[in-house]
Each structure stands twice: as structure tokens, then as C-alpha cells.
Amino acid sequence: MRWIILDTETTGLDPAYGHRVIEIGAVEVLNRTVTSNHFHTYLNPDRDSDPGALDVHGLTTEFLSDKPRFKDQVDDFLKFIDGAELIIHNASFDLKFLNAELARVERKSVTDYCAGVTDSLAHAKTLHPGKRNSLDALCDRYGVLNSHRTLHGALLDSRLLAEVWLAMTRGQDSLMIDQFDVPPTEGAAANEHRSDTAKLPVILPSAQELEAHEKYLAALDKSVKGKCLWRTLDEGTTSVS
Incomplete structure (x- = not known):
């Protein structure tokens, strides 16, 4: 099972008004383990950010002026998400921006390249109806440390969301209790089973x-x-x- 936890930062609220993606951050979760594999890029949007958006992410026009454009990063981005299920908080927002960027370079929509998209905000609302379900609120609820988050950043937020998502979905884990279709019987079969089990290696957990x-x-x-x-x-x- 491969999840890609993804977040973006943008110059404003709506690509229909010419707003662009300026940062993409994504981390890989493989079999419920956050790996070191990630994708991150800043992007030159060829325009200024709205004041409200700038207050959120702090990415100035000057800082972004020498960064690559989306067309230069699109192949690496699509390769990273290929075949994975995307987990995005308030997915409709990020998807409309990513799809607009893909359309600009004559590519298909995001869902044509991945296995599907799950909105972690919608999932949180089903678990905690009537409560605040922002990323900050969920970090506090699930004990995920986010005191270093003073401004929004796509890679930082995707890493926080990965921890939150694993906490929110921990009840869905299989305990792998039914590993044997038929329980061992008395006699030789039982002794054979005990002998095989005794040969299993003991692997101690790492410090991490x-x-x-x-x-x-x-x-x-x-x-x-x-x-x-x-x-x-x-x-x-x-x-x-």
C-alpha cells in the first residue's frame, strides 16, 4: 500500500483568476511507514502572490524569481505520484490548482496518474463532527508536534499530515491474527507447527x-x-x- 501525502502553496485562492501553484510538497508512506522518499519544489509563478496568501506562506516574488516553472518539474512530479493513492487535506482546493497547472502544459488531470485521491479533511469531519479539523487542530488532537510551524510550507505540512493521517486511521489496521487458515491439531501436526515456529528469527526494533x-x-x-x-x-x- 503506497500513499503520497501531498500539499501545495499558491499565490491566491482560485486558478480561474490566474493564480498559480508556487510550492509542492509530498511524502511517501509505504505500508503505513513514512519513508525518506519525498518530492519538493518551489515554483516561479510569473506573478505576485495576493497579500492574504503571502501572509500564510511567506514566499515572496523575489524568492521565487529564480525557481523552476511547473513545466520543468511536471515529469518528476507525475513520476513520484504514479500509481499511489494521494492523501490531501481539503483535496478539492489542491486538485483544482494542480489540474490547472497540468492543463497549461497539456497534461491530463491528476487522477489519471494516481490510484485515487482521499480527502483527509472529509475523513476527519466524519470522525470529529462539529469540531475544528484544521491541520493545526488535528495535530493538537492526536499529539503531533507542530510548534515549529509558524508559516505554512508544503513539505512541512505534508509531513505533519502524514503523522495525523496515520493516527486517524490506526483503528483500520489489521492485527494479522488469522495468519493460519487451520489451527494446528494435536499430535505430529502440532509438533511440526511448533518446530517451524521455533525457527523463526527474532528481529529487534531499531532505535527509530x-x-x-x-x-x-x-x-x-x-x-x-x-x-x-x-x-x-x-x-x-x-x-x-
């Missing part, structure tokens, strides 16, 4: 995996306002002599 696990437990602690069941069970196990 342990850190990710601790962040996961901290988010669970926050959601239950105390110690989550996992920690309670772990304490009970370690206390047995």
Missing part, C-alpha cells in the same frame, strides 16, 4: 522504531487522558518475576 512506538503510545495516553491499556499491560508483564 522504538521512538515511533513511544510517540504512538504518547498519543494514546493523551486520547484517554491517562495511561493507555498497552502501557498497563506492559507494566503488568514486567512486574512478573
Whole structure:
């Protein structure tokens, strides 16, 4: 399962009025693990940003003046999202801008290059109806650190959204309990099964995996306002002599 968590920054609110994409950030999530594989580019829009948009992203015309144009980056962008499911917060906004940019260079729409698009904002609204579901609000709700986010940035926001998305969808994980279609029976078959299982290698978690696990437990602690069941069970196990 390959997800691409994607975000853009733009010069304004509507491509119909000539507004352009000025930054694309996307990170890869492979089998529910955020990888180091990402796509990021600033783009020269050949126009100024509206004052309101500039207040949000801080990307000035001067800063963007020597950056590549969308036509120069489109092949790399489409290659990165190829075949993946895109996860975008308020997807309709980003899609209308990306599709407008693709149309300018005579390419098909985004959905022709990826496996589909999921709107994480719509998903959040189903989980938390009547509550604020901005990226900042979701970071706070799921314990994702975002104190370093003073301005919007496409790559930073896509990384934050990746953590939020994994937290929001953790209940959908398969526990892989039914790995065997038929349980082992008594006798030789059972002994054969135990013998095969005993040969399985033991792979210890890396420091990065342990850190990710601790962040996961901290988010669970926050959601239950105390110690989550996992920690309670772990304490009970370690206390047995």
C-alpha cells in the first residue's frame, strides 16, 4: 500500500483568476511507514502572490524569481505520484490548482496518474463532527508536534499530515491474527507447527522504531487522558518475576 501525502502553496485562492501553484510538497508512506522518499519544489509563478496568501506562506516574488516553472518539474512530479493513492487535506482546493497547472502544459488531470485521491479533511469531519479539523487542530488532537510551524510550507505540512493521517486511521489496521487458515491439531501436526515456529528469527526494533512506538503510545495516553491499556499491560508483564 503506497500513499503520497501531498500539499501545495499558491499565490491566491482560485486558478480561474490566474493564480498559480508556487510550492509542492509530498511524502511517501509505504505500508503505513513514512519513508525518506519525498518530492519538493518551489515554483516561479510569473506573478505576485495576493497579500492574504503571502501572509500564510511567506514566499515572496523575489524568492521565487529564480525557481523552476511547473513545466520543468511536471515529469518528476507525475513520476513520484504514479500509481499511489494521494492523501490531501481539503483535496478539492489542491486538485483544482494542480489540474490547472497540468492543463497549461497539456497534461491530463491528476487522477489519471494516481490510484485515487482521499480527502483527509472529509475523513476527519466524519470522525470529529462539529469540531475544528484544521491541520493545526488535528495535530493538537492526536499529539503531533507542530510548534515549529509558524508559516505554512508544503513539505512541512505534508509531513505533519502524514503523522495525523496515520493516527486517524490506526483503528483500520489489521492485527494479522488469522495468519493460519487451520489451527494446528494435536499430535505430529502440532509438533511440526511448533518446530517451524521455533525457527523463526527474532528481529529487534531499531532505535527509530522504538521512538515511533513511544510517540504512538504518547498519543494514546493523551486520547484517554491517562495511561493507555498497552502501557498497563506492559507494566503488568514486567512486574512478573
